[in-house]
Amino acid sequence: MFHWFEQRPFFFAVLVFIFISFAGIIEIIPDFAKQARPTVGTKPYSILELTGRHVYIKDSCNACHSQMIRPFKSETDRYGMYSLSGEYAYDRPFLWGSKRTGPDLMRVGNYRTTDWHENHMMDPASVVPGSIMPAYPHHFTNLADVETAYGEALAVKNVFNTPYDVDLNGDGKFDVPLGTFEEASALALQEAKAIAADMKNQAVKDAVANGKIPEIVALIAYMNSLK
Amino acid sequence: MQNGAQIEYDYSIAKAFTFATILFGIIGMLVGVILAFQMAFPELNNLAGEYGTFSRLRPLHTNGVAFGFTLSGVFATWYYIGQRVLKVSLKESPFLMAIAKLHFVLYFITILLAVVTLLMGITTSKEYAELEWPIDILITVWWVLWGIGIFGLIGIRRERTLYISIWYFIASFLAVAMLHLFNSMAIPTGLLTGYGDWYHSVSMYAGSNDALVEWWYGHNAVGFVFTVPIIAMIYYFLPKESGQNVYSYKLSILAFWGTLFVYLWAGGHHLIYATVPDWMQTMGSVMSVILILPSWGSAINMLLTMKGEWQQLQSNTLIKFMILASTFYMLSTIEGPIQSIKSVNAIAHFTDWIPGHVHDGTLGWVVFMIMAALFHMAPRMYKRELYSKSLMDTQFWLQTTAIVLYFTSMWIAGITQGMMWRAYDEYGSLVYSFIDTVTVLQPYYTIRAVGGLMYLIGFFMFAYNMYKTATCGRVLDKEPTNATPVAA
Numbered sequence: 089m090f091h092w093f094e095q096r097p098f099f100f101a102v103l104v105f106i107f108i109s110f111a112g113i114i115e116i117i118p119d120f121a122k123q124a125r126p127t128v129g130t131k132p133y134s135i136l137e138l139t140g141r142h143v144y145i146k147d148s149c150n151a152c153h154s155q156m157i158r159p160f161k162s163e164t165d166r167y168g169m170y171s172l173s174g175e176y177a178y179d180r181p182f183l184w185g186s187k188r189t190g191p192d193l194m195r196v197g198n199y200r201t202t203d204w205h206e207n208h209m210m211d212p213a214s215v216v217p218g219s220i221m222p223a224y225p226h227h228f229t230n231l232a233d234v235e236t237a238y239g240e241a242l243a244v245k246n247v248f249n250t251p252y253d254v255d256l257n258g259d260g261k262f263d264v265p266l267g268t269f270e271e272a273s274a275l276a277l278q279e280a281k282a283i284a285a286d287m288k289n290q291a292v293k294d295a296v297a298n299g300k301i302p303e304i305v306a307l308i309a310y311m312n313s314l315k
Numbered sequence: 316m317q318n319g320a321q322i323e324y325d326y327s328i329a330k331a332f333t334f335a336t337i338l339f340g341i342i343g344m345l346v347g348v349i350l351a352f353q354m355a356f357p358e359l360n361n362l363a364g365e366y367g368t369f370s371r372l373r374p375l376h377t378n379g380v381a382f383g384f385t386l387s388g389v390f391a392t393w394y395y396i397g398q399r400v401l402k403v404s405l406k407e408s409p410f411l412m413a414i415a416k417l418h419f420v421l422y423f424i425t426i427l428l429a430v431v432t433l434l435m436g437i438t439t440s441k442e443y444a445e446l447e448w449p450i451d452i453l454i455t456v457w458w459v460l461w462g463i464g465i466f467g468l469i470g471i472r473r474e475r476t477l478y479i480s481i482w483y484f485i486a487s488f489l490a491v492a493m494l495h496l497f498n499s500m501a502i503p504t505g506l507l508t509g510y511g512d513w514y515h516s517v518s519m520y521a522g523s524n525d526a527l528v529e530w531w532y533g534h535n536a537v538g539f540v541f542t543v544p545i546i547a548m549i550y551y552f553l554p555k556e557s558g559q560n561v562y563s564y565k566l567s568i569l570a571f572w573g574t575l576f577v578y579l580w581a582g583g584h585h586l587i588y589a590t591v592p593d594w595m596q597t598m599g600s601v602m603s604v605i606l607i608l609p610s611w612g613s614a615i616n617m618l619l620t621m622k623g624e625w626q627q628l629q630s631n632t633l634i635k636f637m638i639l640a641s642t643f644y645m646l647s648t649i650e651g652p653i654q655s656i657k658s659v660n661a662i663a664h665f666t667d668w669i670p671g672h673v674h675d676g677t678l679g680w681v682v683f684m685i686m687a688a689l690f691h692m693a694p695r696m697y698k699r700e701l702y703s704k705s706l707m708d709t710q711f712w713l714q715t716t717a718i719v720l721y722f723t724s725m726w727i728a729g730i731t732q733g734m735m736w737r738a739y740d741e742y743g744s745l746v747y748s749f750i751d752t753v754t755v756l757q758p759y760y761t762i763r764a765v766g767g768l769m770y771l772i773g774f775f776m777f778a779y780n781m782y783k784t785a786t787c788g789r790v791l792d793k794e795p796t797n798a799t800p801v802a803a
Contacts (some may be wrong), residue, residue: 090568094477097469101485104575108490111579112497115595116527146436147370154665158588162737165745173590176522181440184526184589188665189354191749213357218754222353222360222368230365236504236511243504243517269510 127174132241132250132264133313136276136301139237140310143303144183147224152189155314168195178250190221197315202286205308210289224304228292232306238272280305283312324398325405326696328415332391333689333696335423337778339383340682342430344771346376351764355757366434374445375433380677381443381540383426388685389487389544390422390461395692396480396551397465401472411467414460421457425450437514441529443536444498448516451499458495462488479567483547486575490539498532523590527582534582541681543574545640546613548688553617553637556691557627562619566612573609577602584655587664596657603655610648617641632707636687639715643679647672662737667756668729675722678714678770686777693781694795699788706780714773720766728759 093100133141144150157163159170171194176182200208204215209227212219244250245266252266266272277296283305284296292302353359353369360368394415398404405412428450432438438445446454465488469477477485501516520528554561561567583591583599618641621627627634650672654663663669694701701707735755738746 090572091476094482095475097466097477097485100477100482101466101489104482104486105489105493107572107575108486108579109493110576112493112531115580115583115598116531145438145440147365147368148373148436148438148440149370150440151370151373156589158661158664160588160661160737162739162745166736166749171590173523176526176590179522180520180525181518182522182525182529183440186442186585186665187667187669189753216750218750220354220357220753222357222370224365224368224370226365233511236515239504239508239510239512239515240517242508242510243502247502247507248521 125174126177127172130175130177131256132178132244132252133310134264134275134279135234135237135241135266135272136279136306136309137313138241138310139232139234139276139301140303140306140308140313141183142237142240143227143232143307144310145181147227149193150183150185152185152187152221154185154188154192155194156184157192157194163192167192168198178244180244180248193311193314195315197312200311202283202308202312203288205311206287206289206304209304209307227304227307228289228302230303231295232301232303234273234276234301234306235269237276238266238269241266241272276301279309283308322398322402322404323406324395325412326395326692328405328412328419329391329394329692330696331419332387332394333692333781335387335419335426336384336391336685336689337781339379339387339426340774341778343376343379343384344767344774346372346379348764348767348771350376351760351767355760355764365436371434371436374438375430377443378429378433378445379426381536382429385540385677385681385685386422388688389540389548390418392544392548392551392685392688392692393461393465393484395696396547397468397484400474400478400480400551401468402474403468403472405468408467408471411464411471414464414467418457418460418464421453421460425453425457428453439501439516439518441498441518441525442533444495444529444532447514448499448501448503449514451495451501454495455492458488458492462492478551479561479571480547480551482571483543483550486571487539487544487547490535490543490575490579494532494535494539498528526586526589527591527595530585531579531582534585535579538574538578538581541677542578542610542644545644545681545684546574548684549613549617549637549641552684552688552691553620553634553641556631556633556637556687557621557624559620559622559624562616562622566616570609570612570616573612574606577606577609581606581655584651584660587655587657587660600655600657600660604652607649607652611645614641614645614648632704632711633687633690635711636683636690639711640680640683640687643675643683643718647676647680650675662733663729666729666732667725667759668733671722671725671729674725675718678718678721682774683714686774689781690777693784694788694791697785697788698791698794699784700791702780702783702788706776710773710776710780713776714770717766717769717773720769721763724759724762724766728756728763731755731759 093103157167157170164170208215209224211223212221241252245252252264253262255261256263277299280296280301284293292304295302296305350369350372405415429446437447439447465484500519503516505511505513505515518525580598580602583595584603587596628638653659654672732752735747735752740746
């Protein structure tokens with residue numbers, strides 16, 4: 089039977105395609121809708137947090153840090169409550185990582201502060217002696233790209249109905265406001281000022297005071313949001 | 316052709332891709348060695364500002380070796396093997412020749428764009444699919460061109476039955492096309508909303524779904540770039556170089572169709588204990604173990620091809636390369652399933668055992684097989700004798716030692732780290748803080764870096780040997796003799 093196929097390239101290719109697509113059809117398609125439900129309390133990222141998430145991605149933090157706490161005592165003791173699928177409902181892309189050269193960061197916002205991150209990103213070994221993490225001084229000088237984050241938030245709001253500008257908890261206010269680009273930028277700057285107030289680096293403080301947002305501020309906003 | 320009339324094969328495209336293989340191999344592996352030294356000596360992160368950090372170089376390494384080096388090798392061998400087993404020359408069809416040239420040019424541009432954008436930090440973050448959508452579209456274009464090349468050449472073939480290598484090339488083409496298209500689905504946010512970078516995009520899938528699609532892709536991109544086309548190579552070059560027939564047709568069939576069916580299920584083993592449904596994790600685990608059968612089927616078929624001719628291992632370095640490659644394939648395809656068993660995965664996942672596993676597969680199997688293939692092709696493409704057999708032999712032993720250093724150090728590092736993460740003292744507290752589990756690995760990272768450096772030196776020997784063969788090897792008046800398959 090196989091010999092028949094080996095002389096007929098078209099049917100051979102069709103048979104190959106059936107063999108390789110089988111797993112995807114059974115595994116991936118049926119579960120899609122079910123997985124996308126957020127857990128109660130899970131909210132989309134604010135613009136500043138999303139901007140910080142882009143910094144995280146730009147410098148491949150996920151190459152060395154996971155965001156996936158497995159259901160083992162040794163992991164929940166170290167990192168906190170194990171991860172739930174719904175907590176990732178608004179993560180596009182997912183950032184679970186595949187290697188822990190450094191520790192998991194799924195709930196790093198629960199146990200690290202703005203101050204800690206500021207020192208750590210400038211010189212990791214000054215906070216964690218023996219650390220092999222690179223220093224990221226360029227995060228203190230490069231400006232964050234709020235506009236791209238706004239474009240992304242607007243796109244996911246329109247295409248996937250991600251709940252920006254929605255009152256989720258029924259208190260009469262939008263949980264995560266987005267609005268126009270001007271409104272969103274103003275809000276991001278307001279958040280940035282709150283973070284810069286806890287920082288020591290004068291150049292960063294000055295930049296924020298002048299309405300600019302260095303990458304480090306956005307990154308710390310994102311880190312602090314991971315809970 | 317049976318009646319003696321030789322077909323004049325055209326190797327211009329194969330030669331171009333051979334050049335690309337060596338070039339991207341040097342770049343990709345050099346970056347890999349830098350990364351390895353950075354893990355042992357973190358000060359090395361600061362040599363080139365933000366562009367020299369582990370952050371930016373890591374995706375450059377994986378993309379460089381997977382899509383620069385390995386894919387070039389796959390294309391180089393396709394443009395060599397395809398003509399010879401289908402018994403038709405590229406020259407006979409100006410159309411296919413033009414497609415092939417365009418394929419090379421667009422491919423080369425893509426890899427250069429990948430280097431630049433990854434260094435700039437433009438990445439989707441999805442492993443082995445880091446490139447943004449404009450480059451993804453470019454990839455799709457030349458992948459389709461390759462497909463036209465494959466089926467076009469098949470369409471004008473003189474040999475009616477498709478040789479095994481062709482099966483594997485077809486499978487590789489179809490599977491990667493499917494995986495690439497589905498995994499790269501994204502919304503270009505800049506274009507859609509008018510805000511932000513035009514090349515930025517956001518994944519079509521979110522959270523656990525995204526992870527599922529990504530690892531369905533990630534695992535099988537490995538399968539259909541690092542495994543399937545490499546098997547295509549060994550099915551052609553080992554019988555050709557040794558003059559032996561492939562051991563068993565039945566085993567070939569079992570291994571081929573088995574690999575296709577089972578491989579695609581195994582992606583779930585990257586997500587064990589993660590937040591994807593339990594049955595998928597279990598399927599990933601079970602199917603990974605079943606995958607031993609077709610994998611070892613191919614490997615055993617190759618080893619038994621040498622039955623009765625094992626003395627060739629002593630006399631022919633190329634046979635040595637290929638036999639060691641099949642052996643590493645066996646090692647890697649038993650190691651992977653072991654790591655997929657849930658209780659083992661609990662320790663192995665997230666540790667250095669995983670890069671260890673990847674590298675005994677890639678360094679031992681993929682790179683060895685590609686180098687052996689190009690060594691076999693060189694005298695036939697350039698019509699010159701191989702420049703130095705003793706250099707080849709030295710390279711073989713240097714690189715074999717390098718691989719052993721690499722994977723043994725990473726096995727120890729991975730298991731050490733996995734065990735330390737879960738160590739409790741008698742009062743029920745964690746024994747080690749995270750940094751303890753990092754500093755303890757320093758000696759192993761150093762050994763790994765040295766192994767990597769030795770391997771890179773071996774690769775330079777290969778590059779030098781190829782260069783010398785192409786330019787100053789002794790001119791051959793006729794092609795070196797060889798036998799099966801499909802004597803051409």
